[in-house]
Amino acid sequence: MIRSYLAEATPSFAWRNRLGNWRTEIFAGFVGAILVIPQGITFAYLAGLQPEYGLYCAIFVTLFCSVFGTSSMMSGPNTAVAILIGTAVLPLAGRGSPVYIDFVFLLCLMVGAIQLLFWLMRGARIFQYLSPAAISGISAGAGFLIIMASLDSILDLSTFKTTFFYEKIYVIVSDARDLVNPYSLFIGLCTIAGGYIGRRFSPRYFIIIAVTTGYLSGLLVAFIWPQPVTELEYLGRMPIEWLPLHLPTINMEYLMMSTMLIPYAITIAFIGLAQSLVIVRELKMETDQDINLDKEVYAQGLANLLAPFFSSFAGAGSFNRTKANQSLGATTPFSGIASAGFVLVLITFLGPILTYMPMAAMAGTLFIVGADMIKWRDIKHYAQVRAELVIYLATFISIMFFGLATGVVVAVFLSVSVFMLRISQLELSVEPIESGVLLKVKGALFYASLAHLTEKFHSHVGKNLTIDLQFTTHIDQSAVDFFIRESRNMAAQGVRLTLLINEKQGHFLKKMGVNSDIELVAV
Amino acid sequence: MLAINFIRRLFLVALLISVPIAGLAQQGQPSIQQLLQEPFLDDYYSNVVYGYEIVTDTQANASRYVGNSLNCSNCHLQAGTQQEALPLNVAGMYPKWRAKNGKRNGIGLRIRECFLYSMDGIMPPEDAPEVLAISAYISYLSQGQIMGAEPEGRGVPTLPDTGYDPNPATGRAVYLEQCASCHGAQGEGVAGMPPVWGLNSYNKGAGMHDIREAAGFIWANMPLGNGKSLTHQQALDVSAYLNLQIRPSDPRDSKFLKLLEHLIN
The missing domain is CATH 3.30.750.24 (STAS domain)
Incomplete structure (x- = not known):
């Protein structure tokens, strides 16, 4: 018993034998690194943290998850996890302040510990009860939240913050002239247009095309108008370290306050694992990789537990990067390891250029990512069975109105009750x-x-x-x-x-x- | 959810009551040194401490928006507590109209412009954690001041008219004799002392780029620890000399140059 746990807990590197085509793996890692940089930065923004924490997440969570895991899944900064971190910690401290960062790290420690507990209790099979419709509904709801969050930066609404999307839309429409920053809107629209036009030519790298378009339009704006006029928000310098060791602050007061983080920690642990395991299950079905689900749970949990010690927040598997990785032909965890290394190298050299990256361009890419998560195809697919459609729509709508955590509870409740209803039919x-x-x-x-x-x-x-x-x-x-x-x-x-x-x-x-x-x- | 909210509120109230009590008993509010010793601070005081850390070590704590190698406390001496050295106890003076940008400025915009001009960086967004922390620190320092009234020793002293024009040539001689040992013969600064010109110093839009403003600061505070030892005329001369040197351009008028500076520096 203990021996089998220990065997799972040590990295196996069994994929070494299958590492025939290491050049493919390295190239896939490189593309993954380019894709993760804008995501890491924007997701850090969603989590209420400075951008470098997102990049550390893209480096260290990806690295640990690939070293201890068995699949070519790309872990790292994840939308739903980032949004949940933001919702959990924002009531406790001001965004980005040192106390806030301490709480985020404490939350991530709890998430990692809960996920390891899942591993010890062989919890991977629980996620089979979450129906695919619920997962699609959660994903679509998260996409909607991402779009709403990206509007803050695209329209430069820093003075106006609300959690209710209908209020936000109403105010934007009625007060557009006072509220909306036209320079920021211009850059955001350029980015979105660049992304959608770029997708026609290169469906794989369109995020990079979008970011480049946004950056260039930002340069154009900065060339014509100075910053005191445009009031544009820039990424700024990122003080990236190669080994950002950090000891999370833990004392009595923090632990007292952190009791109110526990429900969020459970939700984040659950959501993160659910996404990772859905990806891994898909990989297992579509490729002939030798994947151990329990080991993936362990890898994800350990990565999140170690993340705060490397100044990084928790992550989970990423759908879009795993898909890109798969389409480039990567089949081993080595591509994830390579991706982590490339992020470090790219950031070191891109740093000075990224300083002048407008946040509106970042938000534009976020908008595209969010819009991609709401799939019309999904709705049509689930519309064929009424129960599935109800789960999908109820999850989506409750996320829209009550936030991600409530939406997940609704999704789990509905999945389980539909399952129970079906099974109780004699x-x-x-x-x-x-x-x-x-x-x-x-x-x-x-x-x-x-x-x-x-x-x-x-x-x-x-x-x-x-x-x-x-x-x-x-x-x-x-x-x-x-x-x-x-x-x-x-x-x-x-x-x-x-x-x-x-x-x-x-x-x-x-x-x-x-x-x-x-x-x-x-x- | 209701129960969680209630517990959360209970905790917050307990913290708000318990943490500052020790300080309130003595003199209104705890000193920064006391705050640094505390194991846990509530949101306001943690922001004050963060603001203090940004002001004293801007390079480490707010490097995102900084484009040169200065710290706030290079001009706001003693972390903004020294009179006649641009003290930061001015929360009661804002919002106010300023000729520099022609609009009414809140304390937030004032801090953001400091990053843009004096720190030669980029303007942080209004809700940046750094800006909020510094404004919390400014509110903390302004304890005891009368709202709307000018605090004693605000800004720098205005020098009386000496009857002579500032002369950069004599200024150079004074600089090499009195200032160069700390700020370097080329104004590049030595360890711990700020550069006073060059690409790592404040830019041409900064308040210090005004001859009378800089002269007032120099006369009142320089050489460090031996303030008011120069004559008014010497201070004006040194200030005129500094003003002639190369430094980053004003972000308001040379946009392309500004971009290049940011990309190479």
Whole structure:
């Protein structure tokens, strides 16, 4: 037991043997690095942190996750996780202040610890209960939140902050002339246009085209008008260190305050793992990689636990970068390791150029990323089954109005209840036989599905009943209690209850203390 | 959610009450030294301490928006607490109209312009953590001042008319004799002392680029620790000499040059 855990906890590097085409892996890592830089910066902004923390996340979370993991999944800064960090910590301290950063690191430590707990409890299978519709709904809702957050920077609404999107839209529309910064809007629109036009020519690198367009339009604006006039927001210098070691502050007061972070930590741990595992499951289906799901959970948890020690916030698997990685032909974790290295090198050399990167250009790319997460195709796909459509839309709308954390709770609740509803449906067929009535039961017989059976019992009062349990998948204690109770009632009326069972069910029924009122017939 | 909100509020109230009590009992508010000793600070005081750290070590704590190698405390001496050396206890003076940009300035815009001109960097956004921290620190220093009234020793002293024009040539001689040991013969600064010209100093839009303003500062505070030892005329001469030297351009008029400076520097 302990040995198997230890075997999972050490990096296996089993992919070394499959590392035939290392040039492909390195190139995929390079593209991943270029893609992650704008994402890291903007997601750090969503999390309320300075941009360098996002880049550290892109370096260290990706690195640890790839070293300890088994798949070519690209981990790193993640939208939903970043938004949740922001919502969790913003009520406690001012955005970006030292106390805020301490709380973020504390939150990430908790997230890592909870994810490791998931690993110890073999929690990976829990995520199978989150239906695909719910995951798509969460993703679409996060996309909507990203678009709304990107509007802050595109329109330069730094003086006006609200959490309600309808209020924001109303104020933008009614007060556009006073509120909107036209220079910022120009750069943002250039970026978005560049992205969508660039996608026609190069679907793989369009984010880079968008960022470049935004940067150049920013230079154009800065060339014509000085900064005191435009009031543009720039990225500024990033004090990047190669090894940003940091010891998270932990003392009594912080721990007291952090109790209110626990629900968010659980949500973030859950959301992060859910996304990573969905990606890994897809990879496992589509490629022939030797993937161990539990090991992926461990890698993600450990990466998030170690992240605060390297000045980085928590991350999770990234859909778009894993897709790019896959389409470039990477099949081992080596591409992730290479990506982390390339981010470090690129940032060191791009630093001076990035200083003059307008935040509106960053937000423009964020807008594109967010719009990509709301897929019309998904809605059409789920519209075919009503229950799935309800899950999808309810998740999406509750995220729109009440935020991501509430939306996830709604999604989990709806998935589980639809699942329960489906599983509690019994397939019953009634056949008259010479001794009375034969009732064939298909499905799982447990507390939730008993109601269905009770109706049938009550419609055949006063007849001998034979219940065929051969095709019943599961019987629980409440079902046995039900049979005992009914058999007593029937014995009082002078009729008998007969159960047709297999050997395993026989053992269970005897253990539960079935009395002589029930006739057991082994088949 | 309601329960969480309630607990959160309870904690915040408890913290707000408990942390500053020790300081309030003595003299209104705790000193920066006391605050630095505290293991945990609430949002306001942690921002004050962050602001203090930015002012004393801008290079390390607000490097994002800084384009030269100065710190705030190079001009705002003693972390902005010394009179006649641009003290920072001026929260009560803002918002006010300033001729420099022709509009009414809040303390936030004033701080952001400092980054743009004196620190030769880029203008932080209004809600940047650094700006908020510095304004918290300014509010903290302004404790006890009368709102709207000018604090004693605000800014730098205005020098009386000496009857002579400032002479950069005599200024050079004074500079080499009195200032060069700390600020370097080429104005490049030595360890711990700020450069006074060159690409690593304040730019041509800064308040210090005004001859009378810089002369007032020099006369009142320079050489450091031996202020008011120069004559008024000597201070004006040195100031005129500094004003002739090369330094980053004004971000308001040479846009392309500004971009190049940022890219190479």
